[in-house]
Amino acid sequence: ETGVTQSPTHLIKTRGQQVTLRCSSQSGHNTVSWYQQALGQGPQFIFQYYREEENGRGNFPPRFSGLQFPNYSSELNVNALELDDSALYLCASTSSGSFNEQYFGPGTRLTVT
Amino acid sequence: GENVEQHPSTLSVQEGDSAVIKCTYSDSASNYFPWYKQELGKRPQLIIDIRSNVGEKKDQRIAVTLNKTAKHFSLHITETQPEDSAVYFCAASIGWSGNTGKLIFGQGTTLQVKP
Numbered sequence: 001e002t003g004v005t006q007s008p009t010h011l012i013k014t015r016g017q018q019v020t021l022r023c024s025s026q027s028g029h030n031t032v033s034w035y036q037q038a039l040g041q042g043p044q045f046i047f048q049y050y051r052e053e054e055n056g057r058g059n060f061p062p063r064f065s066g067l068q069f070p071n072y073s074s075e076l077n078v079n080a081l082e083l084d085d086s087a088l089y090l091c092a093s094t095s096s097g098s099f100n101e102q103y104f105g106p107g108t109r110l111t112v113t
Numbered sequence: 114g115e116n117v118e119q120h121p122s123t124l125s126v127q128e129g130d131s132a133v134i135k136c137t138y139s140d141s142a143s144n145y146f147p148w149y150k151q152e153l154g155k156r157p158q159l160i161i162d163i164r165s166n167v168g169e170k171k172d173q174r175i176a177v178t179l180n181k182t183a184k185h186f187s188l189h190i191t192e193t194q195p196e197d198s199a200v201y202f203c204a205a206s207i208g209w210s211g212n213t214g215k216l217i218f219g220q221g222t223t224l225q226v227k228p
């Protein structure tokens with residue numbers, strides 16, 4: 001198991017609401033990436049944070065936003081939830097000494113009704 | 114745009130047989146190719162990776178090969194066991210020192226190993 005943790009484990013929200021998901025990186029990891037995994041599909045890149053700055057963004061609308069804190073933990077915020085936002089949200093952290101290897105957290109299962 | 118194609122989508126083998134999963138990537142600048150195993154309801158787990166300066170890498174029963182010219186890479190599992198049953202994802206990224214590239218994932222292969 002990796003040292004990456006996420007909260008909450010599961011979440012049910014109503015369309016139009018806002019949600020905040022949290023990720024705690026493995027010790028020594030200063031890069032966090034967020035991915036959305038719809039049922040039966042591969043993860044899709046949302047964005048990445050490196051030393052508290054956004055360092056790349058995938059094809060997701062601005063209502064998906066994020067933060068990284070000085071301790072390298074991170075948040076994913078989604079506004080105006082839509083039914084299609086229902087998915088497993090994964091964060092992955094990378095060590096400063098290993099510029100590619102990404103280790104995933106257990107994910108947050110978001111259901112939008 | 115960037116794309117990774119993965120085949121087959123499902124693979125069923127008898128215990129002890131070998132399994133091969135193939136991926137093709139579109140961006141010739143990609144230089145890092147990891148493979149993840151995801152069991153039902155669990156996180157993707159990094160099982161092996163290869164960088165573009167290497168053609169083959171092996172770790173016990175698992176091996177990965179890379180053909181940069183053809184933009185193909187493959188996962189080989191030998192002597193399969195029932196616990197190898199899972200969904201396997203390939204991915205490609207462009208990374209460099211001090212910068213972790215985004216991972217572009219394939220669609221996944223569901224591997225079933227029959228006892």
